[in-house]
Amino acid sequence: MSDVRSRSYFLGLLPLPERQAVARALRTETVGGLVLLVAAVVALVWANSPWSGAYEQIRDFHFGIPALGLDLSVGHWTADGLLAVFFLVAGIELKRELVVGELRTPATAALPVIAAVCGMAVPAALYAATASAGGGSLRGWAVPMATDIAFALAVLAVLSTHLPAALRAFLLTLAVVDDLGAILIIAVFFPSDLNPWALAGAGAGLVVFHLLQRARVRGWWWYVPLGLAVWALMYNGGVHATVAGVAMGLILRTIPDPGEKESPAARVAHLVHPVSAGIVVPLFALFAAGVSITGAALGEVFTSPEPLGVVIGLVAGKTLGIFAATYLAARFTRARLNPDLAWADVLGLSVLAGIGFTVALLIGELAFTDSQTAEHVKAAVLIASVLAALLAAALLRRRNTIYRRLYEAETVDADADGIPDIYQQTGGPAAAGRGGQAT
Structure with a gap:
């Protein structure tokens, strides 16, 4: 019997359940990413228009419940309040990856985790080196560490x-x-x-x-007030x-009970992810982008050490x-790159990961209290992110003919049974070991 480990492929054909879960998650992120691009453009145009004063007045308008310590500006409500929903989804996705996804075993998790950790450490080190050389502040070391998946997928959608x-x-x-790293950084630093x-x-x-999760208690009237508290x-x-959002996402049960159609985490993600x-x-x-x-x-x-460090770190x-x-x-390791792909594809994906919009903007706001420096870091x-998107577009578009062929092969369902034909081929790619990731 041949060694399965010797036949595993990095970036090979995903198992069907994992492929379906990834497709569902990314479909929503792609649509949301397009809306995100529009919102960012509107913010930039508005903040640089004759009506910029109105933009600042709305962003800085305060409301809330002062007695509860919740008298915040509109900008802070979006960063501290609404983004908790975003991190709730991030916590659910992380829990799913840890329990049933690519991170569930050390063998399958090793390569993407190593890549992600180095993809956080190297940008932080380059920022620190740039800021130190220019006599700038090191407080922004975490800004270039996170990838914005929605923005990246929106770029792919625009490029088709x-x-x-x-x-x-x-x-x-x-x-x-990356999100896990950002969460830990925000909480600790x-x-x-x-x-x-x-x-x-x-x-x-x-x-x-x-x-409540352990007792299998259901009903939003339990969880929504508790979550707000x-x-x-x-x-x-x-x-x-x-x-708080991340913590609740990690607590939600991911594996459905016998007779249960979907887990609480899946139900919440289905409802909240589009929002x-x-x-x-x-x-x-x-x-935040205005x-x-x-x-x-x-x-x-390009001349101040802090913003220059962010650009160098991300790109x-x-x-x-x-x-x-x-x-x-x-x-x-014994993993081999999928023979249908080349290291140029990994390079293009690495450049695309330099799009660090949402979490990078959030950490930039937390790291710099000086408004002028914070504005330069946001810029x-x-x-x-634009530079990374343009470079990734140039690299990935060159290989799009190959991507299209692989994508179409993955989705052909000639017998209309709901299962792509590639998963039913005996002796085909799935049977040859290409269903595995790196081990």
Whole structure:
């Protein structure tokens, strides 16, 4: 019997259930990414128009419940409040990957996790080196670390690039691990004045949330008020409130019980994911991406150490970190690259991962309290994301003929039984071991 490990392919054909789950997740992210692009463009045009004063007035307008410590501006409500929904979805996706997805076993998780970790570490190191050399602040080291999956998929949709499922799944896994890294960074490195009693209350709320899940209690009237209470306590506790969303996403049960059509996590994701991708993230972008784009501001991006470090970190750091880590991990394990693909495809995907919009903007706001530096860093995130998108487009479009052929082969269903024919071929790619990822 041949060694299965010796026949495993990196970026080979995904198992059918995983392919279907990835397709569902990315379909929503792609539509949301297009809305995100529109929101970012509207924000930039509005903030640089004669009506920029109205934009700032709306963004800075305060409302809320002061007695509960929740008197926030519109901009802060979108960053601290609405983004908790985005991170709830991120927590659900992370839990799914850990329980039933590509991260469920060390063998399948090793390569994408190594790539993602290096794709975070190298940008942070390049930022630190650039900022230190220019005498700038090191507080922005985490800004270029995260990939914006929605923005990246929107670029692919605009280009009409037919990436095969394995490449899209690899990009999704990178983004999920990136999100986990960003969550940990926000929680550990960017707390405000800590309130132990409020944090204890948030912790108690999460314990109750877990017990309700263990007891199989159903009904939104239990979870929505509890979730809002946990969010408010987390915010008043001094930890960024989006961490509450992640924690609840990780607590939700991912595996359905016998006789249960879908798990609570799947039900919540089905309901909330479109809201997150189509409303929450675009609204955050609308009030976070409105930066002044003038000749002087653009000059600051490429001459000031902090924004320059962000550009270098996202465009060069992401590419170098992900590609080098992936190549070396595959080089020194028994995994082999799918013979239908080339390392140029991994390079294109690595460049695409340099699009770091939503989380990068959020961390930029948390890292820099000086409004002028924060605006320059935001401009740097936008410019770096556009540069990464253009470079990735040039690389991926060159290979689109191959991608289209692989994509069509994955989706042909001649007998209309709902299962692509490639999964029913004996002796075909699936049987030859290409259903596995790197081990």
